[in-house]
Amino acid sequence: MQPRALPGPAWSRLAPALLLLGAALAAGPANAQVYIPPPDDLIEDLPVLPSAIDPGIALPAPPPPSAPSTMTPDEAKAEARTTGSALRGAYEGLTQAPGAAGQIPGYQDSYPGQTSYYTNPEAMQTDGAVAGWNSEAYQTANSTTRPTVDVTRSDLARATAIAADPNAYLDGMSADGSTGSCTPLPPGSGTPNVAEWTCHVGSSVVEQPRTCTRSLSVAEWNDTLYQYLCVTGSGFDGCASLAGNAMCRKTASYPVPEYGLTVDYYDCDSPVSDPNVYLMGTLPKPPPAGAFQVVSNVYRCNTQGITDALTFDPVTGTPLQYLTGLQQCGSIASNASCTATSATAAGLAERSLCKAWDFIGDPFGGGYLTCLEPAAPEEVYVCTANIAGMTAESSISKWFVETWTDNACAIDLGSCTFASEQCTAAGETRVIGGVAVTRPCWEVTKTYQCQTVVGGGNDCGTLEATAGCSLAREICLDDPPRGDGTCDVLERVYTCPIPGTVQEPTQYICGGDVYCVNGECEAVEREASDEFKDAAVALNALGQANAEFDEAALTLFRGTRESCSHKVFGLSNCCSGKGIPLLTPWLCSSAEKLLDEKDDAGLCHKVGTYCSSSFLGICVTKKDVYCCFQSKISRILQEQGRPQIGKPWGKPKTETCEGFSIFEFQQLDLSVMDFSEVYADFMEAAKLPDEAAALVSIQQKIADYYAANKP
Incomplete structure (x- = not known):
């Protein structure tokens, strides 16, 4: 159907408006279909595309009436805006109507021949060169004989003036977008510069070390076993005092039938006083299990090589006794079984040896001997083994039993945890019952970590004092919560700038396109088209739905529950938050590091x-x-889809990260979801050349041209 011709005067006034309408239609409606090429690994036959037969879609609205010849320019502009808006609304959704394929100029009902490049991309360069040489436009653009226009430097005077003072030409707008008719652009996809940090206020549990001791008690085993004999007969029980005694045990029983008697034998741990029983004798009781035997040999020796010497009174110097066969100490001091002691402690008499004597007075008229040079004091050792080549002054062999006893200690095992133990009296030798007893350890000190509740904890000082940090929310960590509404431990969440990052400045797009005809200019009103990003998100969402469909549970976009731990009022923190490195990675598990x-x-x-x-x-x-998903789109669908269908997240302690059922997914309205986070990823993947850099390059090329072609 051909558009109806308009009268001449009205056409001159409506021409700018129709140009505006053409620009609006070129932008396309928000729901236009987009051709998506098949994947590279397509192996099946391509399906037949729908027919391009025009079903004869009627015009949505009648053509506008002819404008009166007396219409002013302002009236023409207003009417053009009204007509353009009506046509734009009427044609919105045209590409979704049945048979819309027939309305697309140049449409072909078979797949383009360029699909052959899927398997042979190298042919594109050759085919492109052939097509270029056969193209009149290409030949004109690359012709060396085409006419050129000599631009002088004076022609750039206006551009130079605008560049020097742009604000003078922006008609109420500033170059930085702070004033005028400007629209802020959505944030870019750069690194996030803010993150959430947590701290705590309230009661804390403090661990304090406490110690307790256990002591070893060693006692000499010298119990005696008492052996008794008793007789029982008709009307007579002489064994009653032994049979009913818990300290006695029957060991044998011999009947005497000719006298009607029975003789019983008992071993008792303590004596029994009864005229009817007869004590046959006593024996040393065998040591119990765990007892140990100590052999104590006492040796006396000297280190001056003395073998014979007189002993003397150290006060008067009077000789007391002449001794022979004195022993040398040699290596006894370094023997592991020997311990140095004193004669008194070992139960020996003290004595002093003399190396040199002299006679004082007349040998015939009376005189006396005196010691001129005393010998060094003798050394006394107690050894638990026999020393070869030496004779002991005394030798004792005894059995001992040992018992560990916990000393008094105020430790609550309900609030304290055993941490370690250490021997605090190791390898000592103690004399017990006249015998030197050496044990590996006589005392053990146990250390416990005991927990105590302390009020007034607050580790939020640093965040409160950090510039740019603001309190976002508070969470009570009491489990279960108190009935009176109070909270013992409160988590505070602050939003703070990430160190080393810079806040991305807000960017604006200001003004609009201006189109001028015969000196009349009009701003072009455009409506943004989100066809590409919507198509990209839809395709990605469908691909993720196919990849993440759980055939067993018949659900989509199921997540996995993951968690990380944080010590309250402590250093250990494996939950850093998005964009923040882990503070204590050496204390975190591999799963917590992967979650980060x-x-x-x-x-x-x-x-x-x-x-x-x-x-x-x-x-x-x-x-x-956390609930973690296979892609950002899956996470966004879960975050923004759950509120649409009234499916809240569960409590942190029980959340299982369930996916959407097929029925739930069908109820989601993706058109109202904010996918700007993934838009940024798509734009990063296919970013156009930077406009500012392109302008600088063009300016430099112009300058180079004039430098090479000066008049």
Whole structure:
């Protein structure tokens, strides 16, 4: 159908408006179909495309009436705007109507021949060169004999003036977009510069070390076994005092039938006083299991090589006794079984040896001997083994029993945990019953870590003092919560700038396109088309739905529950948050480190925080729970789709990250979801050349041209 011709005067006034209409239609409606080439690995036959037969779609609206010849320019502009808006609304959704393919100029009902390049991309360069040489436009653009226009430097005077003072020519707009008719652009896809940090206020559980000791008691085993004999007969029981005694045990029984008697034998641990029983004798009781025997040999020796010497009174110097066969100490001091002691402690008499003597007075008229040079004091050793070549002054062999006893200690095992133990009296030798007893350890000190609740905890000072940090929310970590509404441990969440990042300035797009005809200019009103990003998101969402469909549960976009731990009022923190490196990675598990990487990549949604361990109702360790997905789109669909169908996230302690059922997914309205996060990824993947850099390059080429072609 051909458009109806308009009268001459009206045409001159409506021409700018129709040009505006053409620009609006060129932008296309928001729901235009987009041709998506098949994947590279397509192996099946391509399906037949729908027919391009024009079903005869009627015009949505009648053509506008002829404008009166007396219409002013302003009236013509207003009418053009009205007509353009009506036609734009009427043609919106045209590409979705049945038979719309027939309305597309140049449409062909078979796949383009260019699909052959899927398997042979090298042919594109050759075919392109052939097509170029056969193209009149290509030949004209690359002709060396085409006419050129000599542009002088004076022609750039206006552009130079505008570049020097752009604000003078912006008609109420500033170059930075701070004033005028400007629209802020959505944020870019750069690195995030803010993140959430947590701290805590309230009661804390402090661990304090406490110690207790255990002591070893060693006692000499010298119990005696008492052996008794008794007789029982008709009307007479002489064994009653032994049979009913818990300290006695019957060992034998011999009947005497000719006298009607029975003789019984008993071993008792203590004596029994009864005229009817007869004590046959006593024996040393065998040592119990765990007892140990100590042999104590006492040796006396000297280190000056003395073998014979007189002993003397150290006060008067009077000789007392002449001794022979004195022993040398030699290596006894270094013998592991020997311990140095004194004669008194070992039960020996003290004595002093003399190396040199002299006679004082007349040998015939009376005189006396005196010691001129005393010898060094003798050394006394107690050894638990026989020393070859030496004779012991005394030798004792005894059995001992040992018992460990816990000393008095105020340790509550309900709030204290055993940490370690250490021997604090090791390898000592003690004399017990006249015998030197050496044990590996006589005392053990046990250390416990005991938890105590302390009020007034607050580690939020740093965040409160950091510039740019603001309190976002508070979470009570009490589990279960108090009935009176109070909270023992409160988590505060702050939004703070990430160190080393810079806030991305807001960018604007200002004004609009201006089209001028015969000196009359009009701003072009455009409506943004989101066909490409909507098509890209839809295709990606369908691809993810196919990849993430759970055939067993018949669900889509199911996530995995993952968690990380954080010590309340402690250093250990494996929950850094998006964009922040882990503070204590050496304390974190491999799963927690992987969760941090997924969260930084935008794959995880934080469900919340709950207390994972507590002491006396005070939270000690908390866990942050996340639902992680296979892609950003899956995460966005879950975050923005759940509120649409009334499917809230569960409590952090029980959330299982369920996917959407097929019925639930059909109810989602993707058109109202914000996919700007993935738009940025798509734009990063196919970014156009930077406009500012292109302008600089063009300016430099113009300058180079004039420098090479000066008059």
